[in-house]
Amino acid sequence: MIPGLPDLVRMRRERFDRLQEQLSVGGLDGLVLLGSSAVTYATGAAMPAQDGDRAALFRAVAVVVAGESAPHLYTLFADGAPTELHEDHLHGPLFPDLDDGMDQFAKALSGHFSIGARIGIDHQSHAMLRGLSGYDWVDASGVMGAAKIVKTPDEVACIRQAQLLNELAMVDALRALRPGVRQIDLSAVFLRRVFELGASAGGIDPIWQVMAPYRELGPWTLHGDLAYPTVTTDRFLRYGDVIWVDAGIIWEGYASDYGRTWIVGANPNTQQLGQFRRWRSVVDACLDILKPGASGLQLARVAIEANDGVRPWIEHFYLAHGVGTDSAEMPLIGTDFGEGFDEQLIMQPGMVAVFEPVIWEDGAAGYRSEDIVAVTDTGWVKLSGSTYDPYGFAA
Amino acid sequence: MSPVPRDRGVLVGMMSLEDDARVDFSLLRAERRAKVFSGMEIHGLDALMLGGAGDVHYVSGARQLGRAGVLPFAPVAVVVGETGRVHLLSTWDEGVPPEIAREELYGLSWNPANLMAALANIPGLRDSRRVGTDGLTPMFARLIAELVDGGELVDAAPVMATARRIKTPDEITCLDVASAIAESALSALEDALRPGITERELLGIYYEHVVRLGAPTPPSESVCFATPSRGPVRYRHLALDRPVGDGELVVLAPGALYAGYEAALARTRVAGRSAPPGAGDLASQCGRGMDALLAVCRPGNTGAELYRAWEGSGNSDSPVPLAHGLGLGAEPPVIGLGRGSDAVLEEGMVLSVQSWVAEEGVGGCLERAAVVIESGRASALTRYGRL
Numbered sequence: 033m034i035p036g037l038p039d040l041v042r043m044r045r046e047r048f049d050r051l052q053e054q055l056s057v058g059g060l061d062g063l064v065l066l067g068s069s070a071v072t073y074a075t076g077a078a079m080p081a082q083d084g085d086r087a088a089l090f091r092a093v094a095v096v097v098a099g100e101s102a103p104h105l106y107t108l109f110a111d112g113a114p115t116e117l118h119e120d121h122l123h124g125p126l127f128p129d130l131d132d133g134m135d136q137f138a139k140a141l142s143g144h145f146s147i148g149a150r151i152g153i154d155h156q157s158h159a160m161l162r163g164l165s166g167y168d169w170v171d172a173s174g175v176m177g178a179a180k181i182v183k184t185p186d187e188v189a190c191i192r193q194a195q196l197l198n199e200l201a202m203v204d205a206l207r208a209l210r211p212g213v214r215q216i217d218l219s220a221v222f223l224r225r226v227f228e229l230g231a232s233a234g235g236i237d238p239i240w241q242v243m244a245p246y247r248e249l250g251p252w253t254l255h256g257d258l259a260y261p262t263v264t265t266d267r268f269l270r271y272g273d274v275i276w277v278d279a280g281i282i283w284e285g286y287a288s289d290y291g292r293t294w295i296v297g298a299n300p301n302t303q304q305l306g307q308f309r310r311w312r313s314v315v316d317a318c319l320d321i322l323k324p325g326a327s328g329l330q331l332a333r334v335a336i337e338a339n340d341g342v343r344p345w346i347e348h349f350y351l352a353h354g355v356g357t358d359s360a361e362m363p364l365i366g367t368d369f370g371e372g373f374d375e376q377l378i379m380q381p382g383m384v385a386v387f388e389p390v391i392w393e394d395g396a397a398g399y400r401s402e403d404i405v406a407v408t409d410t411g412w413v414k415l416s417g418s419t420y421d422p423y424g425f426a427a
Numbered sequence: 428m429s430p431v432p433r434d435r436g437v438l439v440g441m442m443s444l445e446d447d448a449r450v451d452f453s454l455l456r457a458e459r460r461a462k463v464f465s466g467m468e469i470h471g472l473d474a475l476m477l478g479g480a481g482d483v484h485y486v487s488g489a490r491q492l493g494r495a496g497v498l499p500f501a502p503v504a505v506v507v508g509e510t511g512r513v514h515l516l517s518t519w520d521e522g523v524p525p526e527i528a529r530e531e532l533y534g535l536s537w538n539p540a541n542l543m544a545a546l547a548n549i550p551g552l553r554d555s556r557r558v559g560t561d562g563l564t565p566m567f568a569r570l571i572a573e574l575v576d577g578g579e580l581v582d583a584a585p586v587m588a589t590a591r592r593i594k595t596p597d598e599i600t601c602l603d604v605a606s607a608i609a610e611s612a613l614s615a616l617e618d619a620l621r622p623g624i625t626e627r628e629l630l631g632i633y634y635e636h637v638v639r640l641g642a643p644t645p646p647s648e649s650v651c652f653a654t655p656s657r658g659p660v661r662y663r664h665l666a667l668d669r670p671v672g673d674g675e676l677v678v679l680a681p682g683a684l685y686a687g688y689e690a691a692l693a694r695t696r697v698a699g700r701s702a703p704p705g706a707g708d709l710a711s712q713c714g715r716g717m718d719a720l721l722a723v724c725r726p727g728n729t730g731a732e733l734y735r736a737w738e739g740s741g742n743s744d745s746p747v748p749l750a751h752g753l754g755l756g757a758e759p760p761v762i763g764l765g766r767g768s769d770a771v772l773e774e775g776m777v778l779s780v781q782s783w784v785a786e787e788g789v790g791g792c793l794e795r796a797a798v799v800i801e802s803g804r805a806s807a808l809t810r811y812g813r814l
Contacts, residue, residue: 068496080649080664081495083684084480085756088497108747108764109664130759132766155499156563158582171565214440220638227631230668234634237493237643242436251434251521254534259434259519263492266440266641282495348518348535367537 034185034406034413037193040284041116043186044076048096048103050179055098058175061149063096064141066128069357070094070154070176072285075105078112081233081282093126097144106140128155134163141167152176181354181362182382187286188406191355191384192415194231194283195404198290199417201226202279206421211271211297215240215264222279231281235288235359237264238279243397245274257347258392260400271297274304274397280359287359289386291402292420300423307391307399308423314338314389315403318351323411324381328352328365328374335366335389344389352385355404360386383407384415399423437521442641450604452686455597456488456524459590460513466586467508473555475506475583476546476571481755482561482587484687487515490522493644500562502546502571509551543570559583591754593775598688598754599799599808602777605690606797606809608642608683613692613811616651616681622673622699626651626666633681646682646689646756653677654791656703662746662783662791673699676706676790687755691779692809693795705789710814713792715740716782720749724798724805726774730760730767745783753777753797776800777808 051074055062065071068079068087074094082090092107105113108125126140127133141164145151152172183191205222219238226234239261244250251259261278269275273296280287293308300308317338318331335351336343343366345351351366363377363385379385384406392398404416419425432438443449463486467475477483478500484491487504505514515527518534533545547553555575561583563571571580594602615636616629629651637645652663653671671677680693695713697706719740723732733749745763752758754777760770772778777799785791792814798805 066497067499070499078665080647081645082647082649083493083495083644083689083756084484084497085758086646086689087495088479089751089757089759089761091497111661111663112665125764127761127766130761130766132760132769136765154564155497156565156568158560158562158584161563162582169565173564173566216638216641216643219643220635223638224631224635227627227634227666230627233495233648234645235495239492242434244434244436249434251432251437251519252529253519254529254532255518259521261492262434262437262519262521263490264643265437266442267436268439270439350537364537368541369538373538 034188034192036189038186038189038284040076040114040186043184043190044114044116046184046186047073047179051096051175052098054175054178055096057178058152059150060152060170060175061098061145063094063152063172063175065094065096065153065172066091066155070172073176073180073357075103075117076114076285077105077107077109078232078285079107079109081235089127089129090125091128093128095140095144104144128160129157131159131163134159138164177362180356182380183356183384183406184382187356188382188384188415190284190286191288191404194281194286194288195290195416197226197229197231197283198279198281198288200229202277202290202292206294209269209294209296211269213269214266215269216266219264226281230283232284233282235280235282239277240264240269241276242267242269242273243276245397246394255347258390260346269296276400285357287355287357289355289359289402289404291388291400293399293401293423295422303393303396304399305423307393307396308420310339311389311391311399311401314344314391315387318387319405319412322379322385322405322407324379324407324409326379328363328377329371332366332374339389339391344391346390349388351389352387354384355386356384379407381407381409432521434521450597450600450686452488453524455595455601456526458595458597459485459488462590463506463586464508464511466590467506467559470585472557472559472581472583472586473508474552475559475586476502477504477506477561477583477587478502479561481591481687481758482583484755485587485591486513487527488524489515489517489527499564500560500567502542502567505546505549505552507549507551507555512550514549539566539570543574547574557581559586561587588759591758592752593773594754594777594799599777601686601688602690602753602797602799602808605683605685605688606692608637608640608685609681609690609692609809610811611640612636612681612683613679613694616679617696620671620677620679620696620698623670625668625670626653627668630666637681637683642683642685644684646684650681651677651679653698654785656790657788659787660785660791671698674701674703676703676709676792678791678793680793680795689753689756690797690809691753691795692797692811693781693793694811695792695794695814703789705786709784709786709789709792712741713782713784713794714813716742716784717780717794717796720780720782721798721805724750724772724778724780724800725803726772726800728772730762730770733762734768742784747781747783750778750780753779772800774800774802778805
């Protein structure tokens with residue numbers, strides 16, 4: 033049962049329990065996490081969205097010790113620490129990227145782990161490789177991936193809420209769409225609105241890519257397939273342009289993922305409506321078989337079949353991906369991990385999948401949208417909305 | 428893009444002048460590359476494998492998708508000394524500068540085995556004996572060691588941090604533009620500030636403003652916070668839904684990025700007409716702290732001088748850094764929070780310098796500026812009136 037709004041304290045406790053369970057499965061003494069989304073997952077820490085190197089230099093660090101009842105958070109952003117995090121688990125910032133920060137970091141770790149401890153880690157700076165000796169570092173991705181792939185009901189509620197805010201702000205952006213508007217103008221409308229509505233953070237520069245009618249008229253690619261997504265600029269949007277929109281924001285640590293196709297200054301013509309119907313039928317074919325026990329490979333196969341044998345996704349992407357504290361995470365279906373991987377990927381209750389097939393008719397561009405569903409005990413429940421303006425409505 | 432954009436739509440925008448009077452980006456990129464290759468030679472590095480957003484930007488000059496947050500290390504750009512070439516993880520050439528040829532791109536992979544196979548095809552990489560990286564993960568440490576069979580993995584920082592620390596004139600111009608964007612955003616926030624508005628609404632106004640100016644990715648969403656005129660005053664980073672109270676001191680701290688270069692700026696303003704009693708003294712104390720810090724931002728001085736200047740102007744430990752480097756985002760050194768006493772300031776470095784003071788019963792006051800260290804003094808890149 034997915035709550036209307038999440039119980040955040042319960043959600044953080046259940047996530048922490050999952051990490052503890054996976055530490056035990058993996059035989060690890062703990063985790064040291066430096067990546068933004070991993071820290072969010074382990075601790076529930078909120079932090080202001082920051083760009084690249086600023087996010088690195090002033091990163092928060094999470095330490096999870098096997099057997100303990102709560103994580104440790106080292107952060108400059110004390111106002112983002114969860115309310116229930118006890119004072120002795122909330123610490124000042126570490127600077128893992130600086131040699132100058134290693135005495136402090138080493139001292140902190142010695143308070144959590146004994147020499148020789150086997151610790152999962154997601155990123156190592158050279159300062160850390162020089163300054164933090166005596167531990168057996170292993171990749172944290174196994175523990176993190178296993179914990180994150182199945183969401184708790186509260187996590188699903190967070191994703192649904194993030195998606196709702198994203199979709200509401202897009203109503204305003206779509207209203208602003210007309211010939212002569214620039215890509216950045218749409219971003220401006222969208223971002224202002226989404227923060228007014230309650231977004232915790234932006235995640236990614238919103239994308240409003242104009243799809244040239246022919247592949248050959250779009251950007252050159254290594255694989256000959258479509259380029260997507262390309263970066264927003266002050267490019268003008270012009271009458272008849274087909275735009276593939278993609279945007280994600282963060283609410284309480286969880287990413288949304290909004291994907292739709294828009295047309296500038298015109299309604300879709302018959303051919304374009306046909307593309308939309310085909311997109312819908314591909315997603316519906318997947319949803320028809322989606323339930324616990326279905327494999328990624330089965331989903332990929334029905335999607336291809338519904339598109340008359342043509343793979344309905346871009347070569348460097350996927351038919352579907354998960355979403356959570358990362359905007360694209362497991363389960364990934366249809367990637368270059370290959371069919372063997374997809375076959376082993378069995379859908380379970382609590383997995384969240386973003387289906388984003390692409391219908392392409394060379395010469396007439398194509399249609400792309402994203403439907404987000406959570407797998408339930410018997411089937412699925414939709415987390416994203418069901419309007420596909422200006423193409424119409426579909427359940 | 429290389430050699431010409433296939434999608435001509437990217438040309439339909441206005442951000443250039445017909446006489447190319449603004450930043451010469453091809454020169455900017457060439458100068459950055461030259462510094463990197465010369466650093467590799469000095470430090471005996473055959474190749475670099477870089478994943479940090481600033482490092483990738485520095486060596487490639489590519490216009491890449493803006494994303495908040497930091498990811499674990501992965502090789503996004505590869506620099507090979509022997510061939511003098513830069514290779515970039517990009518499945519397409521839009522956003523890639525012309526000096527990176529199409530055959531020097533490698534595609535997005537979810538499967539690390541496929542990524543490593545693509546990297547193995549980069550001419551000269553597998554034979555590299557000393558490879559600099561700007562981070563590792565246990566998995567990539569193993570995969571890269573296998574790739575450069577027997578090669579040594581070392582820190583790329585002596586090359587990258589050194590190249591990035593001292594700015595070229597074109598880099599300073601980019602920082603000037605970023606500073607002007609930040610000033611413009613501060614004016615927009617000042618215009619919007621009134622009792623009753625929320626920090627979240629101000630954040631929305633900030634975003635709308637910088638995005639319309641063409642700078643869609645902010646360096647940080649920590650752009651404003653109101654400080655209480657009663658009870659303890661803490662520095663805050665996250666926007667709240669609470670309406671700003673009449674007479675509260677409000678920190679407005681909008682940063683900006685231009686072509687990746689970051690400007691930092693903050694001023695404090697009163698919401699409403701009447702400032703709380705004591706606000707004038709607090710603003711003076713903030714200004715004195717800032718002036719004291721700026722006075723010691725001179726070539727040859729160390730972080731210790733900034734600590735002394737800060738304490739000498741009557742302040743106790745600051746909960747935020749006194750200063751840190753700026754360039755393609757935030758850079759070392761970090762001076763403050765117990766770090767950076769030994770960091771040496773050099774001519775051509777750019778710093779974000781800030782003075783934060785607070786007093787119970789009054790509120791808090793922040794001033795922050797981007798400054799470039801010139802011979803003998805610091806010169807402000809950001810300009811804005813004080814409280």
